[in-house]
Structures are given as C-alpha cells and as structure tokens.
Amino acid sequence: MSAAGAAARDDAGLAGVLSDYLAERLDAAGPVAISGMERIAVGWSHETWLFDAAWSDDVGEHRQALCLRRDPGNALLRHESDLGEQFQVLKCLEATNVPAPRAFWYEPDPAVLGAPAIVMERVPGECPSPWRSAGREYYAAAAERGVLPASFTDALAAVHNVDWRAAGLDFLGVPSGGSDFALREIAKWEALIDESGHPGHPILADLIGWLRHHAPVTGQLTLVHGAYRTGNVLIHEDRVSAVLDWELQVIGDPMYDVAYVLTELNREGTELLSNVVPRHLFFERYQQATGIDIDEERCAYYQLLYAMRSAAFWMSAAGLYADGSNNDLRLARTHWSVTVALERAATELGY
Amino acid sequence: MTADDHEMLSRLADTVRNQIAPEVDDEYARTQAFMASVILQRLAKQVQFADEHRAAESADVAALADQFDAAFAQADAAAETEAAVPADLRDAVTRMRQRSSIAAASEVITALYGWGPSHPVASAALAAVRGVLRRDIDRRMEIAQ
Numbered sequence: 001m002s003a004a005g006a007a008a009r010d011d012a013g014l015a016g017v018l019s020d021y022l023a024e025r026l027d028a029a030g031p032v033a034i035s036g037m038e039r040i041a042v043g044w045s046h047e048t049w050l051f052d053a054a055w056s057d058d059v060g061e062h063r064q065a066l067c068l069r070r071d072p073g074n075a076l077l078r079h080e081s082d083l084g085e086q087f088q089v090l091k092c093l094e095a096t097n098v099p100a101p102r103a104f105w106y107e108p109d110p111a112v113l114g115a116p117a118i119v120m121e122r123v124p125g126e127c128p129s130p131w132r133s134a135g136r137e138y139y140a141a142a143a144e145r146g147v148l149p150a151s152f153t154d155a156l157a158a159v160h161n162v163d164w165r166a167a168g169l170d171f172l173g174v175p176s177g178g179s180d181f182a183l184r185e186i187a188k189w190e191a192l193i194d195e196s197g198h199p200g201h202p203i204l205a206d207l208i209g210w211l212r213h214h215a216p217v218t219g220q221l222t223l224v225h226g227a228y229r230t231g232n233v234l235i236h237e238d239r240v241s242a243v244l245d246w247e248l249q250v251i252g253d254p255m256y257d258v259a260y261v262l263t264e265l266n267r268e269g270t271e272l273l274s275n276v277v278p279r280h281l282f283f284e285r286y287q288q289a290t291g292i293d294i295d296e297e298r299c300a301y302y303q304l305l306y307a308m309r310s311a312a313f314w315m316s317a318a319g320l321y322a323d324g325s326n327n328d329l330r331l332a333r334t335h336w337s338v339t340v341a342l343e344r345a346a347t348e349l350g351y
Numbered sequence: 352m353t354a355d356d357h358e359m360l361s362r363l364a365d366t367v368r369n370q371i372a373p374e375v376d377d378e379y380a381r382t383q384a385f386m387a388s389v390i391l392q393r394l395a396k397q398v399q400f401a402d403e404h405r406a407a408e409s410a411d412v413a414a415l416a417d418q419f420d421a422a423f424a425q426a427d428a429a430a431e432t433e434a435a436v437p438a439d440l441r442d443a444v445t446r447m448r449q450r451s452s453i454a455a456a457s458e459v460i461t462a463l464y465g466w467g468p469s470h471p472v473a474s475a476a477l478a479a480v481r482g483v484l485r486r487d488i489d490r491r492m493e494i495a496q
Contacts, residue, residue, distance in 0.1 A: 202456035203484050206477075209464035329386035336393050339495035343488045351481040 002111040011039065014049070017113060018068065025105060026062075028055035045247070046071050046083070047115070050122055065122035067101065070115045074325040076317050084108060085172075087118050089246045092167045097158045099123075099242050125234035125241035130275045136268065139230055139275040147238040149277040150285060155233060155240040156261065157289035160222040160254045169223055174251050179215035181252040185305060186211050189312040197323065198315035203342040203349075207308050210349060216298045218253040225249055228257045229266045229274045255295055258286070259302035265310075265344075307345035314338040357399040364391035396494040404490045409451045411483045416448035418479050419459075426472045437466050453487045456480055 015034040022032040032055040040048050047070040054063045071083045083106065090103035102121040107113050128135035142148035164170060175181040190208060193200065225232075226248025234242040250256075260266065261282065267275045273282050283294055318335040320326040365388075372384035423436050423444075440462035447455035460480060466473045 199454060200457065201488075202453060202460050202480070203488060205457040205460040206481065206484065209460060209468070213464060213468060329383045329390065333386050333389055333393075336495040339488065339491045343492050343495075346481070346485060346488050349481070351478075351485045 011037075014068075014114065015051070018051070018053075018119075021107070021113060022053055022119075023055065026053075026055055027057055029057050030055070045076055065124075066104075067120050067122040068113070068117055069120070070113060070117040072115055074320060076313065076320065076331070083116050083118050086246050088171065089169065089249055090118075090120065092169050093162070096162045096167055098162060099155055099158070099240055100246070101242050101244075123234055123236075123242040125236035127231065127234050127244065130230045130266070131268075135231070136270070136275055140270065140272070142235070142238055143272050143276050143278070145238060148235060148240075149272075149281055151239040152230070152233065152274065152276055153282050153285040154289060155243055156225070156228050156257060157286055159225050159228070159243065160257070160290050160292065162223045164221075164223045164251055167223075169251065172249065172251050175218065175221060178217055181218040181221070181250075181256075182215035182301070182305065183212065185250070185252070185256075186215070186308070189305075189309050192312040192316050196312070196315040196319035198319055198338065200315070201338075201342055203346050204308070204311055206349065207304065207311075207342075207345045211301075211305055211308060214301060216253070216301050220254065220292065221251050222254040222292075223249065224252045224254060224256050226256070226260075228260055230276050253298065253302075254290070254292055255298040256302050256305075258294055259299035260306065262296075262299050263303055263306065265306070304345065304348055307341055307348060310341040311338055311345065314341055357395050360391050360395035360398060364388045364395060367391060393494055400490070400493060407490060408453050408487065411486060412447060412451050412453060412456075415456070415479060415483050416444055419444045419476060422472060422476055422479075436472065437462060440466060453483065456484065 015037050019032045019034050022028070022034075023030075026032060032053050035052045035054070037049055037051040040050055049068045049070075051066055051068070052063060053066055054061070056062065069083065069086075087103050087106035090100055093100045094102055101123045103118055104121070105119045107117045107119070110116060128138040130136060130139060139148070162169070164172075173184075175184055186208060193204070225243060225246070227245055228243070232243070232245040233240045234244055261273050261277070262279075267273065271279065273279055287293060314334040314337040317331045318338065321328065321332040322335075367384055368388035372381055372388065375381040375384050423441065426436050440459065443455075443458035443462045447459055460477070463473045463477050463480070468474060468477055
C-alpha cells in the first residue's frame with residue numbers, strides 16, 4: 001500500500017489524505033481544509049465519515065458537506081454491496097425524482113484512500129434508529145404530525161416509478177420474466193449461505209424448497225431498493241431528504257419492497273408500518289402514486305424470502321467472525337440470530 | 352463440559368456485564384464487552400442443555416426414521432401408488448438414521464421437494480419432518496433467547 005493509503009487507514013491521517021485527494025479533483029488553488037470529521041458507523045458495514053471541505057479556486061471560496069464511505073473488505077454483505085455499483089446507482093438516480101445523495105467520486109484503488117471508497121454529498125437530515133426507544137418515539141411523534149408518513153410513502157413510490165432503463169439501471173441485471181426474479185433472489189442468498197461456512201439447518205432446506213416451489217410470477221419490473229424502511233432513510237424537517245443504503249438494490253418485483261414495509265419485523269410494538277406510516281395511508285398513497293396494486297399474497301411470499309435473507313445475513317455475519325476476517329463481537333453474536341430467523345421461518349411455514 | 356462449566360461460564364458472563372463493561376469508557380469497546388457477556392451467557396446455556404438436547408435429538412431422529420420406513424413399506428405395497436418412492440429419499444433417510452442427527456434431515460427435505468411436495472406420501476412425510484424440526488428449533492431457542 002502507498003504511504004497515502006497507509007496514512008488513510010489511520011483515522012487521524014485520513015483528513016490529510018482526503019485533503020490532497022480533493023485538492024486534485026477540485027482544481028483548488030490551495031489546500032482543501034477538512035473539518036468536523038466524524039465517523040458514524042463502526043463495524044457492521046462500510047466505514048462512514050462525515051466532514052466539511054472548504055477550498056478556493058478561480059471562481060471564489062467554496063464549502064461542501066461531504067460523506068466518505070469506505071469498504072474495509074471484511075464487512076457484512078461485502079460481496080453484495082460493491083461500492084462501485086453503489087456509485088453507479090447513485091449517478092443513475094441523479095436524473096430521477098428519487099431523493100438520494102449526489103455521488104462525486106469513486107476511488108477503487110485501496111492505495112489512495114486506504115480502501116475502495118466513495119465521496120458523496122452529505123445530505124441534511126437525521127436517521128434515528130428504529131431499534132431504539134428514542135428512535136421509535138421520534139417516528140411516533142412524526143406520524144402524529146402527518147408529514148413524514150406521506151413523504152416516506154412518496155419516496156418509495158419515487159423509487160418504483162423510476163424509468164430504470166432510461167436511467168441506465170439495467171446494468172443491475174434484468175430478470176427474464178415469469179418466476180425469474182424470485183428464483184434469482186433465492187439463488188443469491190443461497191450462495192451467501194454456502195459461502196458462510198455455517199452448518200445450516202434443515203428448516204433452511206425446507207424454506208428454500210418451499211420458496212422455489214411457490215416462486216411467484218412477476219408482472220411489472222421496477223427498481224427495488226431492497227431494504228426500504230425507517231433507519232435507511234434520512235429525514236429533514238419531517239420529509240425524506242435521502243434514501244440511503246443502496247446496497248441491495250435490484251431490478252425486480254416492487255412487492256419485494258412493499259413486503260419489507262408491511263413486515264412486522266420492521267416495527268416493534270406499533271401498528272404503524274416501518275414505525276411511521278398508518279397502513280391505510282400507505283396503501284392508498286402508494287397505489288395512487290405508482291398505479292401498482294399491492295398484492296398481499298405476493299408480499300406474504302416475500303416475507304418468507306426475507307426470513308431466508310435474514311438467515312443468510314446472520315450466517316454470513318457469524319462466519320466473518322468465525323473465520324477471523326472481522327473481530328467485532330456483534331458479528332459473533334449473530335450465530336444465535338440464525339436460530340431466531342429459522343424459528344420465524346418455521347412459524348411462517350406453519351409449523 | 353460439565354454442569355460446573357455451565358456455572359463458570361454463567362458467572363463469567365455476569366462479571367463481564369456487571370463489573371467490566373460499565374468501567375470501559377470507549378463506547379465501541381464497551382459494546383464489545385456487553386456482547387462478550389451475551390455470548391458467554393449463550394455458551395453457558397449451550398453447555399447446560401447439551402446432554403438433554405442431544406438425547407432428545409437422537410430419539411426424535413430415530414422415531415422419524417421409523418416413521419419413514421413404515422410409510423415407504425406402505426407406499427411400496429399399495430398398488431395405487433402413483434410413483435415409487437425415489438431412491439435418493441430412501442438413501443437420505445438411511446443416512447439420517449446412521450448419523451442420528453437432525454442436520455441430516457436437510458437431505459431428506461431436499462429429496463422430498465425433488466419428489467414433489469404435493470405427492471400424498473411426500474406431503475405426509477414433510478409434515479412428519481416438520482414436527483421434529485419444530486421441537487428441535489424450540490430447543491435451540493432455549494439457548495438463543
């Protein structure tokens with residue numbers, strides 16, 4: 001690794017490396033001042049820093065709030081969430097109505113910023129965790145005010161209304177019709193399970209067999225976010241300012257996202273979908289905005305596919321700790337989360 | 352491991368949770384300490400239930416294999432059986448009995464889906480397997496929760 005890359009592995013050295021990196025790309029007249037660096041995600045997924053950059057050029061002085069996402073190579077879903085693909089998706093979304101951060105640069109060479117990385121716009125807003133009581137209180141209060149439920153629904157509708165071919169998103173892969181979308185998803189998560197080295201369990205064999213046997217036919221294909229819920233959207237003044245976590249997007253059945261909104265897994269102790277939207281409002285507003293009828297039978301199928309995906313996530317996470325790739329004990333603990341996911345699958349399969 | 356091991360692991364979990372973790376200033380390291388405590392608690396339960404769960408698993412697998420053998424004999428004898436019991440299913444059941452392990456039921460399930468889960472014999476067999484898997488996952492949940 002280069003000296004710059006090595007320095008960038010150290011939090012303290014990263015600001016200096018970023019300053020040089022940005023100065024080159026911004027044609028700055030002098031050094032780019034980096035301030036307010038804050039690391040906001042540790043351990044699970046990509047490393048993320050927020051910071052401000054200030055520089056001057058022939059035109060004048062500039063200031064830009066930025067976000068750096070870096071792939072340490074040992075994160076959960078590392079094979080499913082390539083930063084190069086994320087960058088390309090964000091670039092494609094710039095010409096659409098989907099609220100998403102503008103991506104400025106993708107740096108694949110780990111010698112430059114310490115690991116493959118994206119530098120993107122830092123969109124104003126906050127992202128309370130729906131898994132914490134403070135977050136749930138935040139969303140409940142926002143639901144009372146009534147603006148965020150509509151905005152949350154509209155942002156998903158915007159994702160599904162994207163003309164994905166015109167936007168250039170067909171590079172994500174296009175299912176061939178019939179049951180191909182569901183079968184591709186099953187194959188993707190099965191590959192992750194195989195790769196995890198986890199011994200598995202016969203409930204998983206049953207679940208996969210059932211999913212293959214009942215794979216629904218997909219009519220309309222849309223852009224699918226893959227993990228649309230509170231906690232994965234940024235909120236500013238009660239509106240979704242950006243849809244985040246573009247890691248699992250596919251071209252596929254919009255009911256895959258709708259099922260994720262409807263699932264009880266993404267709300268604890270509330271009837272509000274994803275902790276924020278009344279069910280009737282979501283149904284009415286989503287269907288009106290997209291012209292797509294919500295098919296609850298297909299959604300029920302995708303809930304089971306999510307049970308498989310959860311099991312695959314946890315197997316992969318536990319495997320990262322088991323094989324020494326990652327020392328985060330939160331990953332080790334997910335060894336037992338596999339059991340919880342399988343128990344849920346068994347219940348949903350009717351036993 | 353023994354019952355004493357279970358108690359030792361359980362005490363370690365308590366010590367890490369109540370005495371070590373709260374003293375750690377760094378947030379990430381403190382979270383790691385709490386996670387270590389949770390993991391030790393799970394391992395304690397795993398040791399505590401190991402013998403009981405293993406015995407229950409062996410008994411369940413043996414009973415399930417017997418049920419399959421009876422169902423196969425009935426299917427072989429029935430003139431109206433639409434399709435013979437597939438060889439891969441018979442082999443999978445044999446291996447499951449030999450290994451005396453729930454894990455080996457995965458092969459049985461794969462063979463059942465290969466046969467066609469709507470076939471009456473396959474459907475009944477899948478229901479029988481699911482009964483065993485339910486008991487197994489309930490036992491595992493005693494540890495995971």
